[in-house]
Structure formats: structure tokens, C-alpha cells
Amino acid sequence: MHTVIEPGMRVRHPTRPDWGDGQVQSVVGERVTVNFENAGKVLINVAVVDLEILHEPR
Numbered sequence: 001m002h003t004v005i006e007p008g009m010r011v012r013h014p015t016r017p018d019w020g021d022g023q024v025q026s027v028v029g030e031r032v033t034v035n036f037e038n039a040g041k042v043l044i045n046v047a048v049v050d051l052e053i054l055h056e057p058r
Contacts, residue, residue: 005032010054
């Protein structure tokens with residue numbers, strides 16, 4: 001079961017720590033756009049990659 005990912009959440013890619021922390025920009029179905037500190041905006045399929053949630057928006 002996947003955790004619900006929402007815009008504003010801080011996340012990390014489990015196999016790309018060099019990308020740094022990222023902030024979720026948008027979510028459309030299983031496609032999540034994340035703006036990473038060192039990689040810029042990346043489109044991620046959360047059915048394939050289980051993003052590590054660092055912070056949830058309040």
C-alpha cells in the first residue's frame with residue numbers, strides 16, 4: 001500500500017540521495033513532479049518508486 005503523496009510534501013528518492021531533498025509540486029494519478037535540490041524538477045512514477053516522505057504539509 002502506498003502512502004498518499006500530496007503537493008508540498010518534502011521527499012527523498014530512495015536510490016538517488018545525490019538529488020537531495022525534494023518538494024512535491026504536483027500529483028496526477030501515479031505521476032508525481034518533484035523539485036529536487038540538486039536535480040531540479042523530475043517526474044516520478046510512484047507505482048515504480050516508493051518515495052521517502054520527510055515532511056508532510058500542515
